[in-house]
Amino acid sequence: MEKSNEAKLPTKYGNFTIKIYKQANQEHMVFMSENFHKLKTPNVRIHSECLTGDTFGSLKCDCQNQLSLAIKYIAKEGGMIIYHRQEGRNIGLLNKVNAYALQDLGRDTIEANLELGFEEDERDYSIVKEIFNDLKLKDIQLITNNPDKIAYVESLGVNIISRIPSIAPVNSYNNEYINVKKEHMGHLL
Ligand SMILES: Nc1nc2c(ncn2[C@@H]2O[C@H](COP(=O)(O)OP(=O)(O)OP(=O)(O)O)[C@@H](O)[C@H]2O)c(=O)[nH]1
Numbered sequence: 425m426e427k428s429n430e431a432k433l434p435t436k437y438g439n440f441t442i443k444i445y446k447q448a449n450q451e452h453m454v455f456m457s458e459n460f461h462k463l464k465t466p467n468v469r470i471h472s473e474c475l476t477g478d479t480f481g482s483l484k485c486d487c488q489n490q491l492s493l494a495i496k497y498i499a500k501e502g503g504m505i506i507y508h509r510q511e512g513r514n515i516g517l518l519n520k521v522n523a524y525a526l527q528d529l530g531r532d533t534i535e536a537n538l539e540l541g542f543e544e545d546e547r548d549y550s551i552v553k554e555i556f557n558d559l560k561l562k563d564i565q566l567i568t569n570n571p572d573k574i575a576y577v578e579s580l581g582v583n584i585i586s587r588i589p590s591i592a593p594v595n596s597y598n599n600e601y602i603n604v605k606k607e608h609m610g611h612l613l
């Protein structure tokens with residue numbers, strides 16, 4: 425793992441500090457409120473990359489809304505976002521678009537992944553451990569609905585003082601996707 429220095433990043437949401445952690449050619453970004461190092465129980469979101477949603481505003485998922493809610497939340501309450509560069513639950517963008525093509529034919533998110541020969545979720549959170557150690561995180565509030573992320577953070581010996589739900593609006597394009605997360609992936613929705 426290789427890491428950058430911390431640098432200031434002024435944004436339309438306010439002023440933040442960023443730091444990059446590089447592992448296996450994936451460059452993950454930590455996006456922190458300016459008071460981050462003074463916080464006793466920082467708010468933390470581990471946000472998985474979604475180019476189609478985060479950048480292009482895709483309505484097929486809830487990623488862009490979840491990200492902007494998290495940015496606004498930490499701007500106000502303090503904390504950080506790990507922008508986890510594991511596009512498409514770590515199958516990559518090309519495979520995610522092939523999964524979308526199968527979804528156009530009627531498969532759901534899980535079925536499409538399995539048909540392409542992947543697990544329903546291929547994410548690896550090992551960089552999160554490195555980042556938490558580097559930033560000396562002990563007690564946090566975790567912004568998520570995903571029980572796998574909660575279990576992973578707890579396995580690091582980090583104390584989750586509370587979970588902050590990340591609830592984005594439902595629309596006619598993402599309602600099945602959100603429903604699959606709730607019914608088949610155990611998300612706390
Ligand atoms: N393989 C695949 N990945 C998808 C699809 N739609 C979104 N993704 C990816 O899913 C990831 C986001 O995962 P989600 O399950 O929405 O949310 P989460 O990160 O597990 O949980 P929260 O912390 O509650 O947001 C991003 O990396 C997206 O690119 C899809 O149809 N197929």
Ligand SMILES: [Zn+2]
Pocket residue numbers: 474476477478485486487488
């Ligand atoms: Zn998305």
